[in-house]
Amino acid sequence: MPGKKKIGMVVSILLVGGALGYLALGNFGENVVYFFTPSEVKAFTTDYYQKKVRVGGMVVEGSMETYPDRLGLTFQLTDGEATIPVTFEGIPPDLFKEGQGAVVEGYWTGEHRFESNLIMAKHSEDYMPIELKRAGVELPRKDFMKSLVE
Amino acid sequence: MIACHGIGKTYGHFQVLRDVNLAIAEGECFALFGPNGSGKTTLLKVLATLERPSTGHFEILGMHGLKDKEAIRANLMFLAHGTHLYDELNARENLAFALALRGHHPTDRDVKRALDRVTIGAFADMKVRHYSAGMKKRLALAKTMLANPKILLLDEPFTALDTAGTEILREYVRERLSDNGTVLLSTHDYDKTRPIASRAGILRHGALQETAIEELQSDDLV
Amino acid sequence: MTNLYIRWGGVCVVAIVLIVLTYNHYRDNLANLAPRQVKQEAPAGDIRVLGMVQGGTLETHGAGEATFTLLGESASLQVQYEGPPPDNLRELKILILIGRWNAATQVFEARDIGIVPNYGFIAGAYLLGLLPLALLLFAMNRRVNFLYDEIKTSKLYEEE
Amino acid sequence: MTIHRVIRKVQRFEGWFGGGAVLCLVAGLYLGLIGSPPDYYQGEVVRIMYIHVPLAHTSLLGYTVLAVGSLWYLWKRDPIVDNMCQAVAALSAVFTALALGTGMIWGKPTWDTWWTWDARLTSFTVLLLILIGYLMLRTFVDDPEKEARYGAILAIVGFVDLPIIHFSVEWWRTLHQPQSISMRGVSISSGLLVPLLFMSVGMSLLFSYMLMVRTQLLYLDRLLHAKKGRLLSQFHLSKFDS
Amino acid sequence: MTSFNVIRWIVWKDFVTELRSRETISSMVFFALIVILIFSFSFSMDQQAAREVIAGIMWVAFAFTGIIGLGKSFSTELQNDCLEALQMVPEAKGAIYLGKVAANFAFMFLVEILLFPMFVILFNLEVVEEISLLLLVFFLATVGLSAIGTLFSALTVQIRAREVMLPILLLPLVVPVMIAAVEATKGALNGDPLAMYEQWLELLVIYDVVFTVVSFWMFEFVMDS
Structure with missing residues (x-):
């Protein structure tokens, strides 16, 4: 009986450890659709139209335009391969700006425009003093899309 | 065979049992007297492996009370204050369930004989919900009879039992003793216990004092 | 004890x-002025002004130059910025401008842009x-x- | 009872932990508040990081200690380990609450909201709820043995649950910046990193020191009550015998 | 195979008791109906809005009815101190745990199946296509809830303030189940492509495996000093 118990314990530890390990390390994180990339959005079938989805990408430099009369803006979101236009209603978060990453939530319309009502700006995890930044120092940057996922 | 070595038990800031040493041999019936709140039930629960003692250890049938609990349980029945019966099941189902958990599967004839012996055979198919307290006690006794354990712990067994029921219980205890069983019972009732008990002790504020049963006076037991 | x-x-x-x-x-960084105060009091020398960049007014000329309107609670300022390339200049953002008020042209000449320091939050944390x-x-x-x-x-x- | 001896040995160095904590924290505070430059993007507000991040790290460390201690207790049933578990749970709860509080204060100027149902905020809230549940559970049991056992069970189950909670809320929604210090490298420049490290070390030392003090407190409490209880029983007995 | 016998007898006992008293399931169903009623008062919903929040409402109702059932599962063992008898079973306690989990799962799943048509009718949902996926979600989430819920039901039944402590301890621990169940249910009800929510099904499976195993071992310490 104690031998049986020991085997049971080892099997249990393997099961729990395996499941948790699969969750943490396995390729599970990669096929998680936490957000789509612009190239995936472009390839959407009609199934996905008008479904609330999240898209993550980099705001294209110089693409941001504000409306003079009401709150809201339009910009382009890119993942390096494809670029989609996004319209947004509301006040953007303080950290939102061109050249930074952002995750937007909203609907992909049939007219190939992304209508968003929520921007989640990521303030990047890079911290450095302003003098260094002006001197053009870049910290060892990670892969951009990867830094969004984690 | 039961042996306690310095058993103590604390609930919060209150010490219920203090340094209880006790040895009961095979074929012996030990009667535990003591006023309410003196720790009788706690001692029985500790020995029934239901509660872990705060200090000390004990052996039952030579098996360590904290390490070989499962083996001890297979050889021990605890007739507690609660009767361990399910109200929605009838007598037969209750017996079948309780014994199946202990690994016994008594035949219908055995069940009928046990129920007849405690004189509730006529109510075998009635829900326990409709039983009286004495009938429940008898059914619990029938369960014990079917399990037929080496060690028997009885917590105030005479409450709710009438004269006939008391006699059935005492008869069963004698039978166990002659079969080399060990019985430990807690009680307030000196007269009902006197005929079966071979030794006795008084618990006071958690401390056990062993006395010869003949020397006990009933006003000792208040 | x-x-x-x-x-x-x-x-x-x-x-x-x-x-x-x-x-x-x-201590030096604690004092900020609002655009209304600047217009009324016209202080001389270096001052720090706090306000929000008005939407649709930002025009950049080259790396380190820009003009825009700074919006306060009841007044706004014309701003001309000349200095190091600004990192934090964007429309609808609350900023601190460091520079001097030119009373003659009614234009604020900024030479540096700071972020709202929020010392209260830091002390609180x-x-x-x-x-x-x-x-x-x-x-x-x-x-x-x-x-x-x-x-x-x-x-x-x-x-x- | 080897753990007893180890604990006694570590307790002897209690003062060193306390002194080290004060030194590191003073150095960290000086560097963080005065000696370090503001961030290029967040400005001065980045200084909140020096207090927020160490608090959060330390509370996670505390939860790990709690889980390991609980396993140990279930295995060896040593009451002083249980005292330590109870102490570490209370301290972890305080540190978690403070991490959430300072995080909220950091969130207001950067995200422009005190509270958002972001992943890490949510999982820390759940962590706090589990710890509060643990402390509540312990007050509702009369038998100290049961109290310790049930507490240990809850702590272990909660600890196993922690990564799953983390991942589930992470996928559910996330806004919080990724960790700056990870296996893939450090993305904080040194001027900002040094005070953070000082504060982290100081906070861990402070936590260890507080843990020792609190364990001692609970142990002495138990000792005092046990003695008092024994005296009480003795008193009853003597009254009975006379 | 004595432990298998123990499982079978525990399930049998719970079912017979429930069939005769009908306490647990009727109170669960009734409570859930009240929850539905109250939610329908507090939201005035068109079909589009309903789709956004209905999954959340559904799982709030299921979780709370589940807690009622779980609480009952061990508090019925308190009458006549039957819990002591379970504690004194010579077999390893894991068998009792599995039996109780099976019984609790059956009750909760049955109630969910009974209630689901109510949601469909009262909130005008269209579900015909996705019904098998929905059932899978219900199944996985209910396994998770009953696996960990049974452990804590057995734990809280032995302490003071047990009715309060069960939800207080249980709900933070089942956060992953609730999130995953709500997201997956929402996906299935919306008719989203499976790729958009299959991760949640995987998370449910992982949770079920981990907590069945962990609770199985921990149950020994709950029942046994």
């Missing part, structure tokens, strides 16, 4: 020294983070001392 109070007295002294040092270090810990530790220290005393005086102690 006295040992305990001496130790905690030391901690308090260190804390006070730190607070004073920090306050001195930031540090107080919230450290004060409860210190109080809790102090209470626990006192209680431990008290328990030792209690066990000694009530002669309860014996080696277990």
